[in-house]
Amino acid sequence: MRNSLDGQVVLVTGAARGMGAEHVRQLAGVGARVVATDVLDEEGRALTAGLGNDVIYQHHDVTVEADWIAAVAKAEARFGPVNHLVNNAGVVTFGSIESTDPAAFRRTIDINLTGCWLGMHYTVPSIRRAGGGSIVNISSTAGLQGYANLGSYVASKWGLRGLTKAAALELGPLGIRVNSIHPGPIRTPMIAGLDADSIVASQPIARVGEPEEVTAMLLYLLADATYSTGHEFIIDGGAVIGQVVRTLVDQD
Numbered sequence: 562m563r564n565s566l567d568g569q570v571v572l573v574t575g576a577a578r579g580m581g582a583e584h585v586r587q588l589a590g591v592g593a594r595v596v597a598t599d600v601l602d603e604e605g606r607a608l609t610a611g612l613g614n615d616v617i618y619q620h621h622d623v624t625v626e627a628d629w630i631a632a633v634a635k636a637e638a639r640f641g642p643v644n645h646l647v648n649n650a651g652v653v654t655f656g657s658i659e660s661t662d663p664a665a666f667r668r669t670i671d672i673n674l675t676g677c678w679l680g681m682h683y684t685v686p687s688i689r690r691a692g693g694g695s696i697v698n699i700s701s702t703a704g705l706q707g708y709a710n711l712g713s714y715v716a717s718k719w720g721l722r723g724l725t726k727a728a729a730l731e732l733g734p735l736g737i738r739v740n741s742i743h744p745g746p747i748r749t750p751m752i753a754g755l756d757a758d759s760i761v762a763s764q765p766i767a768r769v770g771e772p773e774e775v776t777a778m779l780l781y782l783l784a785d786a787t788y789s790t791g792h793e794f795i796i797d798g799g800a801v802i803g804q805v806v807r808t809l810v811d812q813d
């Protein structure tokens with residue numbers, strides 16, 4: 562049975578660009594009422610300006626508690642209680658354990674992990690007022706395995722994966738499902754400076770993913786995955802199952 566998103570209130574963080582922007586566009590397309598939030602106000606306003614009256618932009622730094630309170634209040638005032646939260650905002654920080662500035666480590670954890678905890682802390686009362694709903698936390702393949710020179714990002718995304726399970730256990734009895742999405746390399750500004758082709762070369766699906774491939778999973782989790790909670794949903798071209806060794810493949 563499909564649990565339609567038509568008319569449902571969805572709060573999406575980090576929504577001004579990249580995957581978050583695609584989530585907002587497609588949620589609008591299925592009739593959801595969306596509060597798109599970010600710190601990039603110009604891009605956020607430009608995105609929502611073309612999407613009609615049921616999509617609004619709100620300035621919102623996910624590390625700032627007052628911004629969470631304001632975002633949920635704005636959603637409730639405009640649309641009513643929040644049905645679904647998409648904890649999508651995130652940053653990537655490169656550097657070895659020795660070279661990374663401790664402040665950069667803390668900042669990464671603050672945005673990618675604490676920001677999501679704050680999101681659940683401040684949004685769950687609204688979801689309860691809505692009579693239940695769901696939360697999707699955007700983790701990463703870096704929440705499933707390690708990567709050298711990405712220690713702070715890896716720690717934040719593993720933390721988010723664990724937090725998702727604790728939250729699912731707590732909130733399931735309240736009618737709130739909580740799942741995590743684990744994308745591999747997806748074509749967004751976050752990876753624009755990387756040599757993506759070399760990163761994906763040993764994947765069974767040897768290409769960079771597109772934001773809409775993640776959005777499809779998100780919509781499934783929000784609308785249709787009515788018997789799934791606390792789980793990891795992976796969209797990575799098969800990256801974490803192992804590496805295709807081209808010389809072995811070519812011998813066939």
Ligand SMILES: NC(=O)c1ccc[n+]([C@@H]2O[C@H](COP(=O)([O-])OP(=O)(O)OC[C@H]3O[C@@H](n4cnc5c(N)ncnc54)[C@H](O)[C@@H]3O)[C@@H](O)[C@H]2O)c1
Pocket residue numbers: 574575576577578579580581598599600601621622623624649650651652653672699700701702743744745746747748749750751752
């Ligand atoms: N692109 C990838 O390859 C990839 C892979 C796995 C996971 N992810 C995750 O997907 C999510 C979306 O990333 P993306 O690829 O679209 O990147 P992106 O950089 O295009 O978008 C991230 C958004 O988060 C916002 N943001 C950053 N700090 C914020 C803060 N303190 N408060 C509010 N918003 C803030 C940014 O302004 C930006 O709009 C992130 O959580 C990221 O870690 C991305």
